[in-house]
Amino acid sequence: MTLTFSINDSQRLHLQPLQMPTRLLLGPGPSNAHPAVLQAMNTPPVGHLDPTFLGLMDEIRSLLRYVWQTENLTTIAVSGTGTAAMEAAIANAVEPGDVVLIGVNGYFGHRLVDMAGRYGAEVQAIHKPWGQVFSLAELRTALETHRPTVLALVNAETSTGARQPLEGVGDLCREFGSLLLVDTVTSLGGVPLFLDDWGVDLAYSCSQKGLGCSPGASPLTLSARAMEKVEQRKTRVANWYLDITLLEKYWGPDRVYHHTAPINLYYGLREALRLIAEEGLATCWQRHQQTAEYFWEQLADLGLTLHVEKAFRLPTLTTVCIPEGVDGKAIARQLLNEHNIEIGGGLGELAGRVWRVGLMGYNSQRESVDRLIHALKEVLPIQ
Numbered sequence: 001m002t003l004t005f006s007i008n009d010s011q012r013l014h015l016q017p018l019q020m021p022t023r024l025l026l027g028p029g030p031s032n033a034h035p036a037v038l039q040a041m042n043t044p045p046v047g048h049l050d051p052t053f054l055g056l057m058d059e060i061r062s063l064l065r066y067v068w069q070t071e072n073l074t075t076i077a078v079s080g081t082g083t084a085a086m087e088a089a090i091a092n093a094v095e096p097g098d099v100v101l102i103g104v105n106g107y108f109g110h111r112l113v114d115m116a117g118r119y120g121a122e123v124q125a126i127h128k129p130w131g132q133v134f135s136l137a138e139l140r141t142a143l144e145t146h147r148p149t150v151l152a153l154v155n156a157e158t159s160t161g162a163r164q165p166l167e168g169v170g171d172l173c174r175e176f177g178s179l180l181l182v183d184t185v186t187s188l189g190g191v192p193l194f195l196d197d198w199g200v201d202l203a204y205s206c207s208q209k210g211l212g213c214s215p216g217a218s219p220l221t222l223s224a225r226a227m228e229k230v231e232q233r234k235t236r237v238a239n240w241y242l243d244i245t246l247l248e249k250y251w252g253p254d255r256v257y258h259h260t261a262p263i264n265l266y267y268g269l270r271e272a273l274r275l276i277a278e279e280g281l282a283t284c285w286q287r288h289q290q291t292a293e294y295f296w297e298q299l300a301d302l303g304l305t306l307h308v309e310k311a312f313r314l315p316t317l318t319t320v321c322i323p324e325g326v327d328g329k330a331i332a333r334q335l336l337n338e339h340n341i342e343i344g345g346g347l348g349e350l351a352g353r354v355w356r357v358g359l360m361g362y363n364s365q366r367e368s369v370d371r372l373i374h375a376l377k378e379v380l381p382i383q
């Protein structure tokens with residue numbers, strides 16, 4: 001049989017077994033997975049309906065409830081990255097014509113606006129400059145004006161480094177009959193979260209940041225109130241793959257095949273969550289805070305300033321202002337090429353104005369900071 005497309009001898013000779021550089025990933029994500037997580041992912045897979053795998057899924061569910069501080073029965077990992085979990089939250093909570101109020105103070109708020117619109121929502125957006133957050137009074141006014149079915153907020157805006165406080169927002173949402181949907185992609189595992197105490201109805205996250213795993217198995221949780229809304233839908237969820245009712249038939253007691261789970265990623269996620277439980281969630285949050293504060297002190301010594309005021313600064317993601325006259329992209333390239341350290345550049349409004357440095361999960365340790373500061377001292381033209 002003649003192949004239409006073939007690889008010639010010279011190409012074949014150049015194909016080597018996979019070899020990739022070892023980088024210190026201090027950008028907005030992914031972060032380096034914990035070595036024990038990489039080892040767990042290297043375990044030979046079992047089948048996705050194997051009783052031992054189903055037991056592992058149950059462990060993932062209860063560990064996710066722990067890291068989110070929720071008792072939500074509907075708590076799963078979506079097979080896909082954080083965006084898939086974001087889409088699952090929107091696709092299930094929103095029906096065509098629903099009013100969805102979205103707080104936009106960075107890139108991911110815009111993504112929520114785009115997504116909710118695609119599911120037929122009547123989107124109402126409120127805006128804040130990138131790096132600032134919404135006050136309870138501002139949220140109250142917006143809820144009063146728009147009376148939305150869903151209020152969506154980004155708890156940790158990775159594009160700005162700002163932490164949106166959530167205390168009291170759930171009570172406000174109850175007052176106006178709205179569901180509270182929260183993006184915790186850059187907070188889960190690294191920033192205190194109390195979903196039940198704060199009255200959060202839907203939340204999603206990712207595996208590759210504060211949890212210290214590889215990307216591809218993304219936490220999603222829905223409260224009983226959110227599930228009531230799902231059950232009362234007049235229209236079917238427009239996304240088959242992300243329909244929570246179908247997914248629950250696999251994750252719940254029915255154990256019905258839905259899709260082939262990415263087995264090894266779930267091994268990794270389970271190990272990452274186990275490590276957090278072993279460390280203790282409160283200690284893990286504290287480690288993130290202490291590492292970030294150590295980093296901020298070192299940056300101040302270098303004469304560098306930060307974009308977000310301290311009260312709302314995320315410990316997981318710091319936006320560092322690029323000094324006048326410095327080529328931010330060139331510095332990031334040098335860090336990568338000469339020091340094997342990845343940091344991120346600014347997005348949207350902050351493009352060219354900030355570097356984004358992530359200290360998340362396994363990477364949230366003083367050694368990461370020391371390596372980066374040492375490298376910055378070598379590549380920065382002004383100090």
Ligand SMILES: Cc1ncc(COP(=O)(O)O)c(C=O)c1O
Pocket residue numbers: 028029081082083084086108154156157158159183185186206215
């Ligand atoms: C706040 C926020 N939401 C959503 C996402 C999307 O997640 P992913 O890139 O894993 O699809 C990201 C990614 O960095 C994020 O930072």
